[in-house]
Amino acid sequence: MKRGGTDEQKRAAGESAADTVSDGIVVGLGTGSTTAYAIRELGRRVDAGLDIEGIPTSYQSRQLAREIGIPLTTLDDARPEVAIDGADQVAGGTLIKGGGAAHAREKLVDAAADRLLVVVDPTKEADVLDHPVPVEVLPDARRTVADAVADLGGDPQLRAAERKDGPVVTDNGNLVLDCDFGEIGDPATLASDLSALPGVLEHGLFVDLADEIHCGTADGVRVTRL
Numbered sequence: 001m002k003r004g005g006t007d008e009q010k011r012a013a014g015e016s017a018a019d020t021v022s023d024g025i026v027v028g029l030g031t032g033s034t035t036a037y038a039i040r041e042l043g044r045r046v047d048a049g050l051d052i053e054g055i056p057t058s059y060q061s062r063q064l065a066r067e068i069g070i071p072l073t074t075l076d077d078a079r080p081e082v083a084i085d086g087a088d089q090v091a092g093g094t095l096i097k098g099g100g101a102a103h104a105r106e107k108l109v110d111a112a113a114d115r116l117l118v119v120v121d122p123t124k125e126a127d128v129l130d131h132p133v134p135v136e137v138l139p140d141a142r143r144t145v146a147d148a149v150a151d152l153g154g155d156p157q158l159r160a161a162e163r164k165d166g167p168v169v170t171d172n173g174n175l176v177l178d179c180d181f182g183e184i185g186d187p188a189t190l191a192s193d194l195s196a197l198p199g200v201l202e203h204g205l206f207v208d209l210a211d212e213i214h215c216g217t218a219d220g221v222r223v224t225r226l
């Protein structure tokens with residue numbers, strides 16, 4: 001399911017985005033292996049005197065930020081000036097996220113931020129999105145949403161856990177359907193169709209949310225401003 005470049009590419013992208021963060025701001029802390037490099041770099045800068053607060057988007061990013069000493073706050077108390085987050089696929093400013101099943105809280109924090117910096121490697125870039133779209137559903141809605149996704153032309157698969165029997169359960173206690181729509185010609189319409197389904201908590205299409213893409217390559221980091 002998850003695509004991935006090299007650790008060096010991910011590190012370069014994460015550190016590039018983290019290095020743009022300035023003193024005195026609140027930073028949304030995304031989830032995943034690429035964002036983890038950004039969070040670690042922010043931790044190093046906090047050690048060196050950078051004054052920021054972070055808003056985590058998952059159990060994983062909260063634990064990492066706590067371990068490395070980034071002060072934390074919440075959306076109840078602050079709005080992020082910037083969020084740094086990964087993606088499973090990116091085309092222009094539109095993303096597919098949720099390979100780690102964290103997309104509901106990620107979308108909340110990323111959309112609340114003034115600017116979203118996306119950290120990826122070249123394996124995530126595409127001209128047209130075609131990665132399966134993770135859809136987080138209330139457990140009782142698993143079947144009805146799967147049927148509705150099929151009516152929309154998708155192929156829904158319940159995400160199985162890798163290290164336990166049974167399905168993945170999100171940080172919010174819900175299930176994830178990975179919905180393959182093939183090439184997604186009109187992400188905005190698909191996003192609103194999925195959002196309208198009863199029992200859908202959130203889906204992984206982030207339409208036109210990205211402000212900058214930091215793509216780590218073998219030749220350095222390519223930054224695209226949107």
Ligand SMILES: O=C[C@H](O)[C@H](O)[C@H](O)COP(=O)(O)O
Binds near residue numbers: 002003
């Ligand atoms: O739910 C997880 C997130 O949306 C991640 O940001 C996304 O899956 C990318 O993760 P990674 O950088 O590990 O490929």
